[in-house]
Amino acid sequence: MVFDLHIGVLAFPFGTHAGPLLTLVQRLAASSPRTQFSFLNTRVSNGSMFNARVSVPYENIKVYDVWDGMPQGFWGNHFEAIRLFLSASPDNFEKVIEKAEEETGLKLCCLISDAFLSFACDLAEKRGVPWVAFWGSASHSLSVHVHTEEILKAVGSTEVTKQEHTLSYIPGLTKVRLSDLPPENFLDKNPSLLALTINNMVQKLPKSIAVVLNCFEEIDPVITNDLKSKFKHLLNIGPLMLGLQPQHLILSSPNPRALDDKTGCLSWLDNQNKPRSAIYISFGSFVTPSKNEVMSLAEALETCQIPFLWSMKDHVKKSLPEGFLNRTIAYGKIVAWAPQLQVLGHSSIGAFISHCGWNSILESICSCVPMICVPMTMADHKLNARMVVDSWKIGVGVEGVLTKSKTIEALNHVMFSEVGKSIRENIYRLKEKALDAVKLDGSSTKNYKKLLEIISAPKVGA
Structure with missing residues (x-):
């Protein structure tokens, strides 16, 4: 040509x-x-x-x-x-x-x-x-x-x-x-x-x-x-x-059903009993929480027993509490990589625990999934989290170091309270604006x- x-x-x-x-x-x-x-x-x-x-x-x-x-x-x-x-x-x-x-x-x-x-x-x-x-x-x-x-x-x-x-x-x-x-x-x-x-x-x-x-x-x-x-x-x-x-x-990424689901994330989500019942967790490709924060998050998930899909690098697994994988096998799944956009678009996902990278926020908005913000001290993550929580009101934040009690409180807010209902309404309206823009x-x-x-x-x- x-x-x-x-x-x-x-x-x-x-x-x-x-x-x-x-x-x-x-x-x-x-x-x-x-x-x-x-x-x-x-x-x-x-x-x-x-x-x-x-x-x-x-x-x-x-x-x-x-x-x-x-x-x-x-x-x-x-x-x-x-x-x-x-x-x-x-x-x-x-x-x-x-x-x-x-x-x-x-x-x-x-x-x-x-x-x-x-x-x-x-x-x-x-x-x-x-x-x-x-x-x-x-x-x-x-x-x-x-x-x-x-x-x-x-x-x-x-x-x-x-x-x-x-x-x-x-x-x-x-x-x-x-x-x-x-x-x-x-x-x-x-x-x-x-x-x-x-x-x-x-x-x-x-x-x-x-x-x-x-x-x-x-x-x-x-x-x-x-x-x-x-x-x-x-x-x-x-x-x-x-x-x-x-x-x-139309999402520019491939259709979820056409994707080769090597890690089984989507089929696992298909087997969840209720819509919006599971948590998706990812801190991106370049951010790793501290060992204590990983342990605190794991302990909160085990206490709440909410179904969770966690995208986690292999070397982070050593920070999990001893026996965690075996004790949570009935309601949790950990993978080294997840097709994030397809996961967030699945009807079983009820919240997204994220480091607040901009791409993740956009995908959360377009999938109408409320966020639990755990920003890391780098780039624009903390700034993004502030906008999510206080300006757009489409998520809740975890201030300071992530602890078990803070995580449980955030999960309860988003998944079970009137606060969570309001957040879902706000993110739905923002999603509609995003769709109108294109x-x-x-x-x-x-x-x-x-x-x-x-x-x-x-x-x-x-």
């Missing part, structure tokens, strides 16, 4: 960043078949996604590996891997961009990148093409970074630990506390690499032709309107796991069409 346009896509290969960006590119490729998309990511990240993801290959997506900056035999922690990757950038991307241009015979006409990779702005300016930044999380998490200077001025130049300090002066964030913010919000005398990366991103984002979010406008209209005043185009096109027209209201005349569909216009006529711009 002869292509008319060539667009470069730069992924951030850590955490869950690359997956939603790939989902967006697949959707763009289907909508714009005469555009070549060169997807640039590290070999390890590409390998994990394209081996594990159930996806339809597109002729106009070509995947390229970029160097991750790691020396041969590297054995370091997550943050050191990020440091090496960013140290190797943007040279590693530039080399592969040149290769992609040579192979396709087309110069790039636009760059789409994870917003973390703010150097994409400079690469785009160097080539005289527009830059589209993709923020794979929520509008509220972008807002706290955009308003960092105002937050720091409000709390003063010295470190503030007042738990009661709220961001009442930031539109839409009146319920958020200072203690909910990601550590990267604070540029102290020795700022972390992630803090510097995000600070650079905030400085560059206004130069983008569009900031694209995996979110929908109606979840936080006040925040949406505020952010729209900051950028040329703010385009909420989510939730990405919901298809846009003409396949609107209809033909919905806000996310309109924003997606605007994005297509921008990348199809990149030098014209708005």
Whole structure:
């Protein structure tokens, strides 16, 4: 096939960043078949996604590996891997961009990148093409970074630990506390690499032709309107796991019954006696609670004897109480991996115990499953939990360290009380708003069409 346009896509290969960006590119490729998309990511990240993801290959997506900056035999922690990757950038991307241009015979006409990779702005300016930044999380998490200077001025130049300090002066964030913010919000005398990366991103984002979010406008209209005043185009096109027209209201993941249920999660849920009677537990792919927290959660589940499906890494099992697996075999199931979207969409699931990663929250909303928030002290988890519990009121939170008594109280609230009934009503209304956003005349569909216009006529711009 002869292509008319060539667009470069730069992924951030850590955490869950690359997956939603790939989902967006697949959707763009289907909508714009005469555009070549060169997807640039590290070999390890590409390998994990394209081996594990159930996806339809597109002729106009070509995947390229970029160097991750790691020396041969590297054995370091997550943050050191990020440091090496960013140290190797943007040279590693530039080399592969040149290769992609040579192979396709087309110069790039636009760059789409994870917003973390703010150097994409400079690469785009160097080539005289527009830059589209993709923020794979929520509008509220972008807002706290955009308003960092105002937050720091409000709390003063010295470190503030007042738990009661709220961001009442930031539109839409009146319920958020200072203690909910990601550590990267604070540029102290020795700022972390992630803090510097995000600070650079905030400085560059206004130069983008569009900031694209995996979110929908109606979840936080006040925040949406505020952010729209900051950028040329703010385009909420989510939730990405919901298809846009003409396949609107269809989950982009495979049908649950068509999925190869190797771990038996779905068949186990089929055997539960009552709808909304089981708990699903997952702390994501990169977060592990402490040994004491795992033990406390297990003891609470055993005391309540509520059916549970727990997605748990194998090495975490050693933190379980002795004999727990045998004593709970009649009503519990532990697996190393679960098809989360299909699990949450099952009628037997009544609540979701989560670390509050953004993808998990979106999947919970779209599946109409109330949340029990156990945020970890990293990224935007605590901030997301605050929005879930206090702003949208679609879940309950566990403040501080997870204990047996706190877990039992949260389970009782969500599963058996009037509080749980109210939460279900709230999340149902929010799900309806998400579904409306992806209809033909919905806000996310309109924003997606605007994005297509921008990348199809990149030098014209708005």
